[in-house]
Amino acid sequence: xxxxxxxxxxxxxxxxxxxxxxxxxxxxxxxxxxxxxxxxxxxxxxxxxxxxxxxxxxxxxxxxxxxxxxxxxxxxxxxxxxxxxxxxxxxxxxxxxxxxxxxxxxxxxxxxxxxxxxxxxxxxxxxxxxxxxxxxxxxxxxxxxxxxxxxxxxxxxxxxxxxxxxxxxxxxxxxxxxxxxxxxxxxxxxxxxxxxxxxxxxxxxxxxxxxxxxxxxxxxxxxxxxxxxxxxxxxxxxxxxxxx
Amino acid sequence: xxxxxxxxxxxxxxxxxxxxxxxxxxxxxxxxxxxxxxxxxxxxxxxxxxxxxxxxxxxxxxxxxxxxxxxxxxxxxxxxxxxxxxxxxxxxxxxxxxxxxxxxxxxxxxxxxxxxxxxxxxxxxxxxxxxxxxxxxxxxxxxxxxxxxxxxxxxxxxxxxxxxxxxxxxxxxxxxxxx
Numbered sequence: 001x002x003x004x005x006x007x008x009x010x011x012x013x014x015x016x017x018x019x020x021x022x023x024x025x026x027x028x029x030x031x032x033x034x035x036x037x038x039x040x041x042x043x044x045x046x047x048x049x050x051x052x053x054x055x056x057x058x059x060x061x062x063x064x065x066x067x068x069x070x071x072x073x074x075x076x077x078x079x080x081x082x083x084x085x086x087x088x089x090x091x092x093x094x095x096x097x098x099x100x101x102x103x104x105x106x107x108x109x110x111x112x113x114x115x116x117x118x119x120x121x122x123x124x125x126x127x128x129x130x131x132x133x134x135x136x137x138x139x140x141x142x143x144x145x146x147x148x149x150x151x152x153x154x155x156x157x158x159x160x161x162x163x164x165x166x167x168x169x170x171x172x173x174x175x176x177x178x179x180x181x182x183x184x185x186x187x188x189x190x191x192x193x194x195x196x197x198x199x200x201x202x203x204x205x206x207x208x209x210x211x212x213x214x215x216x217x218x219x220x221x222x223x224x225x226x227x228x229x230x231x232x233x234x235x236x237x238x239x240x241x242x243x244x
Numbered sequence: 245x246x247x248x249x250x251x252x253x254x255x256x257x258x259x260x261x262x263x264x265x266x267x268x269x270x271x272x273x274x275x276x277x278x279x280x281x282x283x284x285x286x287x288x289x290x291x292x293x294x295x296x297x298x299x300x301x302x303x304x305x306x307x308x309x310x311x312x313x314x315x316x317x318x319x320x321x322x323x324x325x326x327x328x329x330x331x332x333x334x335x336x337x338x339x340x341x342x343x344x345x346x347x348x349x350x351x352x353x354x355x356x357x358x359x360x361x362x363x364x365x366x367x368x369x370x371x372x373x374x375x376x377x378x379x380x381x382x383x384x385x386x387x388x389x390x391x392x393x394x395x396x397x398x399x400x401x402x403x404x405x406x407x408x409x410x411x412x413x414x415x416x417x418x419x420x421x422x423x
Binding site for chain 1: 264265268269274277278281349350353354357368369371372373377378393394396397400401403404407411
């Protein structure tokens with residue numbers, strides 16, 4: 001690439017930080033289609049950003065002290081509990097700028113499931129990890145819709161695929177027997193698609209248990225030490241990562 | 245009016261963990277971070293009436309926190325750079341296999357962040373941890389947006405340098421697997 005066409009470091013940073021206007025964003029995205037080195041670079045920046053978030057998700061425990069009130073130095077009020085949402089390290093999905101979907105760029109860009117479904121050439125034999133870290137009803141429903149579409153599309157096209165849902169933070173609600181609004185649907189999916197696995201984050205479970213919340217998971221759910229470790233393990237095993 | 249005030253107070257109190265986390269990222273000392281977050285909350289609660297737009301609460305709180313940190317540094321007559329990062333952390337750190345443990349990853353990243361010049365550390369943590377826009381960071385730290393971008397750029401270059409072996413290793417597995 002000629003120097004004059006080079007996307008500056010500031011622009012690359014602004015791209016991953018979603019700070020660009022539409023025209024600039026499109027310019028970087030178009031350049032990425034043509035430039036594998038740029039894709040890798042953006043990929044690294046995104047990973048770095050995710051690692052940053054993860055590193056400070058749980059800072060050292062605070063001393064227990066009462067909440068502040070104006071005019072009182074040390075009021076005797078209950079301290080707020082420390083509840084940090086685990087997740088966000090790998091907050092990116094797929095991108096496809098056209099028919100030449102390059103799976104190596106999957107991690108690099110925010111994307112959409114339409115793109116993922118749009119080109120199955122690169123997915124045959126693939127294993128896809130769907131990371132769910134939000135318990136918002138909309139997010140859970142969308143995640144399930146997409147997983148179901150993915151599984152059905154693969155089956156219809158005779159493709160081999162494995163899908164694993166990894167849930168943590170408030171996303172664990174999806175796999176909670178007593179809280180999941182989709183327990184019946186997930187059970188039906190599991191019955192229909194043996195290639196769908198469910199994994200719960202052990203750290204999230206431990207935190208809930210420590211707060212006196214009994215955690216009961218849907219049948220067949222496996223507990224991983226932590227969602228992060230599971231994601232890294234899967235990435236190393238060649239799984240495709242998608243954030244719900 | 246009273247309703248807004250009560251709701252604002254609750255929102256400020258709920259921001260305590262966010263303030264503590266950011267203070268810890270900035271000063272790298274848990275006890276000091278706790279004091280700073282507490283102080284920022286107290287100041288915010290005392291001056292809650294000055295906040296005109298509740299949507300700007302987070303930026304307003306972070307600005308108070310940044311000022312608390314500056315006051316603290318001035319009071320101690322020293323910069324809050326508490327310890328220089330040991331280069332050996334990156335050079336002799338865990339092997340890629342060991343680095344799989346999230347605790348080690350956390351330590352590596354925190355050490356790398358802690359080794360940044362303070363101004364860069366503030367900018368990169370505001371953007372990456374709190375998702376602040378560049379304009380918000382400029383307001384919080386009272387610096388021009390161009391300075392935000394250049395500090396951010398330098399911070400990331402330094403972080404990538406320090407964390408490159410691990411980043412490459414993770415992405416290497418990822419890329420190799422899809423060929």
